[in-house]
Amino acid sequence: MKKCISILFACCVMAGETLAMEGRLSQRITLKTPGNPAVTHDLRESAVGGGILEADRELPLIVRRQKTETDNEIRIVLTLTASELLYYNVEQSFRTGLTHAECLFYMPGFWYHKNLRSPKTAPSFHTSDSWQVREDRLSTPLTGVYDQQTGAWYTVLRTDTPDCEALACHNYGEVILSGRTSLGFTGFRNADARAALVFGFPYSEAPYSYIRKLTLAPAVQAFEKLEKGQTRRLTWTIRKGSSPSYSSFVAAVWNDSFDTLDPRPIDPRYTPDEAKAILSEYFSRSYVGNYPLKFTSGVELRTADCQSTDIAEVGFVGRVLLNAFNALEYAEANGREELAAEARSIFDSYLHHGFTPGGLIREVVDFKREREADVYSIRRQSEGIYALLSYLDYEKRRGRSHPRWEARIRTLLDKFLALQNPDGSFPRKFRDNLAVVDASGGSTPSATLPLTMAHAYFGGEAYLQSARRTAGYLEKNLISKADYFSSTLDADCEDKEASLYASTAMYYLTFVTGGRERQRYVDLCREAAYFALSWYYLWDVPFAQGQMLGDVGFRSRGWGNVSVENNHVDVFIFEFATVLDFLARECGEPRFARMSDVIRSSMLQLMPVEGSLFGIARTGYYPEVVQHTAWDYGKNGKGFYNDIFAPGWTVASLWQMLSPDRVDRFFANR
Missing domain, CATH: 2.70.98 (Beta-galactosidase; Chain A, domain 5)
Structure with missing residues (x-):
């Protein structure tokens, strides 16, 4: 078994006086x-x-x-x-x-x-x-x-x-x-x-x-x-x-x-296949096909009716392209021809209508209000490329090529290389001409994932060098300082996603490097993972009778708090459970694998199905803002959800958790 380079995680007793002194x-x-x-x-x-x-x-x-x-x-x-x-x-x-x-x-x-x-x-x-x-x-x-x-x-x-x-x-x-x-x-x-x-x-x-x-x-x-x-x-x-x-x-x-x-896994209600079958209902029921961009509606929905809205959002919250890939993969594996056609129409519409004049992905388009975001983010752009490369790899393995898509992505990756700062960081937000709006580097690790994937898919050395430079920035400015901040786009504070993305970024780099360099990324992955883990509940918050989450038997263990600003729990996990399993093997740390089991079992608790909807109007539309303490996002408070939610990203997150071999499969034989 490989051993991680020690960063002295042991609890060491201080020399000298004993802990207890009367008067203290x-x-x-x-x-x-x-x-x-x-x-x-x-x-x-x-x-x-x-x-x-x-x-x-x-x-x-x-x-x-x-x-x-x-x-x-x-x-x-x-x-x-x-x-x-x-x-x-x-x-x-x-x-x-x-x-x-x-x-x-x-x-x-x-x-x-x-x-x-x-x-x-x-x-x-x-x-x-x-x-x-x-x-x-x-x-x-x-x-x-x-x-x-x-x-x-x-x-x-x-x-x-x-x-x-x-x-x-x-x-x-x-x-x-x-x-x-x-x-x-x-x-x-x-x-x-x-x-x-x-x-x-x-x-x-x-x-x-x-x-x-x-x-x-x-x-x-x-x-x-x-x-x-x-x-x-x-x-x-x-x-x-x-x-x-x-x-x-x-x-x-x-x-x-x-x-x-000693948190223990919750008795699972569904197998991964059963959970995917339920979540797939979101793909078909949320499809919007009457605009130039086709998409699954995943933003600003009401929990009371889950009626689709007219907002197409690529990353962060809506996750349109990742859900299109998930829907396509599921549909073709299960003979769902109509669902597969809808998923392909989403990719086709983005190929023709989904890019700005400057070559960036159109991130947020609100067709009903006739407005579109003109400030872009390294996070949404990265999540868009991530989904597109996953789609192209899937297609390529089935003998289907998409040279126009590959050209689009190469152009976008060139924008990434131009945006990257000398210290390896990426600005958080910018305009179509790449003028920087928010220079903060907290979202940098989101770019590491598509850069490593692009190196594996296209073979470009420049992409790997760019990814390595992000690792240098993350090590110097986030991980070594234990300063994980502002990765989420709707808050400026300490947050879970910055540490989770940093750990996942180092995990991806282990697939494209070897020897001492790879071991360095393993060690950094581990160090950041502890901060990500610190956001996940090790205990079950109690609820009063009449607070819906308590009445339905919700257990908070394994769910993660979001940020200092946004004080609720959610199912943001994506590949992190897989990262924990990887670290358990690499570092001989069984706690990571045990916590991964807790997370995987717990995060499916609120799956809405007919007869057991957990306060959500439609099957498969997984809840987002789960309010577990004396705080609300605008409505309802502890024990309930906010009245507006974004199931696009929750479905994508759980789907990724339920597909633990996906990252290995992408990098296999490369």
């Missing part, structure tokens, strides 16, 4: 009487011992704290027993001793470094240097603090099993919950210039809550009812370690979290 760990409880302001009481260990915590006055409950300590870990069990009816919120704080200004922070799937890539209207250090959030915002209910000067780090992980949630009448201020919940909070705080981990129960968000895209709201503190004689037991684990970089810190924490939470 403090706690307080806030009690609320309905109709009155809440009152907070600091708690300290009682002189009577036994882990009893007491306040300066007698309280209507007994609070007992048990600590189990080792050199690098404290396990905390907090038990609250009410002596009369009360409403409470309990908070604990652990002072790390690290200088706050020197630290970077980590809340998986929501916070990286200091979130300075995000704007002031999303959670970031631009607004505050102390944040605490409800646990269901996070792919792992954990906060980490990393000292970039010494490599020392601390984390706190909630270890209770979530099994219930309660509705709240308000999302700000002091809120009494309607019933029992499993959701607490976690975060970090500047405590007299020292970094502290803060955590507690039930949830409390400060200094702001985040309720929809770029909309901060006032802080919220929730209170759970505890009846007389009732007990609530809460558990957390604090750990410390040392890592040589923020990347290795994130990797070590992900490995540890995976081992602790």
